[in-house]
Amino acid sequence: MSTSSASTRRSELTEILWGFRREFVMVGIFSCVINVLMLSPTLYMLQVYDRVMISQSDLTLIALSLVTLFFFLVMAFSEWMRTRVLVRTGVRLDSLLGTRVFNASFEANLSQSGAAPQSAFTDLLQIRQFMTGTGIFAFFDAPWAPIYILVLFFLHPWLGILALIFAALQGALAWFGHRKTVAPAEAASKAGSAATTYLQSKLRNAEVLESMGMVGNLQRHWQARHQRYMERNGASQALGHRIAAWSKLLRYTQQSFALGAGALLVIDGQLSPGAMIASNVLMTRALAPIDMMVSTWRVFVNAREAFRRLEKLLQAHPERDPALTRVAPTGALALRNVVASASGRREPILKDVSFAAAPGTVTVVLGPSGSGKSTLARVMIGIWPNVSGEVLLDERPIDGWERGELGPHLGYLPQDVELFDGTIAENIARFGTIDSDKVIDAARCAGLHDMILRFPKGYDTPIGEAGGMLSGGQRQRIGLARAVYGDPALVVLDEPNANLDDQGEAALLSTVRELKARGRTVFLISHRPGVVAVADRLLILRDGRVQADGPRDEVLQALQRAQQPAPAPASPSSGGSLPPAGAVPA
DSSP states (O other): OOHHHHHHHSOHHHHHHHTTHHHHHHHHHHHHHHHHHTTHHHHHHHHIIIIIHHHOOHHHHHHHHHHHHHHHHHHHHHHHHHHHHHHHHHHHHHHHHHHHHHHHHHHHHHTTSSOOHHHHHHHHHHHHHHHHSSHHHHHHHGGGHHHHHHHHHHHOHHHHHHHHHHHHHHHHHHHHHHHHHHHHHHHHHHHHHHHHHHHHHHHTTHHHHHHTTOHHHHHHHHHHHHHHHHHHHHHHHHHHHHHHHHHHHHHHHHHHHHHHHHHHHHHTTSSOHHHHHHHHHHHHHHHHHHHHHHHTHHHHHHHHHHHHHHHHHHHHSOOOOTTOOOOOOOOOEEEEEEEEOOTTOSSOSEEEEEEEEOTTOEEEEEOOTTSSHHHHHHHHTTOOSSEEEEEEETTEEGGGSOHHHHGGGEEEEOSSOOOOSSBHHHHHTTTSSOOHHHHHHHHHHTTOHHHHHTSTTGGGOBOOGGGTTSOHHHHHHHHHHHHHTTOOSEEEEESTTTTOOHHHHHHHHHHHHHHHHTTOEEEEEOSOGGGGGGOSEEEEEETTEEEEEEEHHHHHHHHHHHHSOOOOOOOTTOOOOOOOOOOOOO
16 A cells, blocks of 8 residues: 555544654654663662662762763753653644634534534644643653563562553553543533533623523523533543542552562562662653553543544535635626525525526515525525535636635625624724725715714724624614625625614615616615615515516516406496506515
8 A cells, every 4th residue: 555545545634743743753752762761760779779888989879870860961851852842843733723723613613513613723722732731741651661561570570570460450440441431521521512602602692681581591591501511520520530549549559569579579589679679660660651641541532532523624624725716706696596405404495596697786685584585695605505506606606716815805794793893994894904995985885984983983983892882773884884895796785774774774775876886796685665776686585486586677567467466357237447556565
């Protein structure tokens, strides 16, 4: 099997970690030096008790102490370098994966797959902490445990056998801990995450909760989730403490038994006193990596699960090709046989939707609630996840565009306008580099300039988290200015006049006419009949299907004819009656 074929099977995350193999080799070399020099205390004790104490030579003691001190300095330097390499590796890993994880988790959240950006970064943090923490040292030091045990066999076979017995007991404890603690730890983690997510989602509507006396009800629901987390976390911690207590018992027993076994061998004349003390230290050192693995096993398991979740996330949302560049779109939009569905819903939201809109036209989308208008808006700008059919911008699939490149050419105002903590200018400029001329032009286009100047700091006025310092109408108009910032080619406005008064709606219609004059493609979704006046085309949705589509006057006339009742049969005494005029749909 070739190396290239093996490399192609590696996941993206595995490939990135494989790129740190040079650093891990360096850590392995430093670990080798450290573990070899760990024999220095043993050799020093042997020489002191078996040579210096017998010869009574001060010069020999000084020479041995100086050599041992030198070995300790080298060991300390190697320990420092090993830690330094791992810390730098963690920083580099974060720099390589930070943007990639953010983009993937953002796409996962956008596609409603349940992966929130903060959970993905928590996984990345767990991997980094494991790589730079003490737990990973156990894996580098563990291969040296057989060498230490072999040295014990050289001192005396019974000491080696005793070390093997305690190594087996600690290994069994590690395996038992893994089998018994993983499931409770995962259950506790999921319960804690569910309680936190529930509380955070409800606190976004704190004003509604307080005004209608719902805080107590919310507290009871949260308390039930929190209590479930506390119970599962308590069970997990209790089990972990029991395993840690057994590990501590084994460690203390091993130290005492090693000393006792050495004493028996000294009494029997099979071991020197120096070898007895040295064997105790050597056995403790031989079993230290196993003991460390037992104590850090949960950290390792959490890091492994975080690695799997992050690996799955990156595989599900691969990085887009940065070489995908396009010329600026003109705004020509076409949908062909589009079907949009949602997870957990049996019937599609949009069913076989097809239409086209040319640049410089205004299309008003009408339809009853639940007909799929907001879903259509998301499909048109390419952010609805489950879509089949073709959504073409300038005859190219919209999902083939690089979003960072396409974004400035799209304007979108959702029903629920979401502003962000910052100034008015930063929100209008989409938190990019603020171009004052473009910000003012967008504000003027949205009929917002004079209102902004009446704020205490004008365009530099902070609006608070989610625009909490503004009224609903002000937030909607700032959202409209953000949508038209940079003169985008395609503008989709979903219920842009829901919170506007008559003056605000007049400004909205003026904005739409201005965009049309600039040759932009505008889609306007609304329930108010006034917006029909600015439409070039009407698109009527019902139950997710296109009921009518075409020039405004033709669609209105067709609907009017459809709403007229059939004429009654003429009686002999009557010349018939004229049908009543049909009402124009709102």
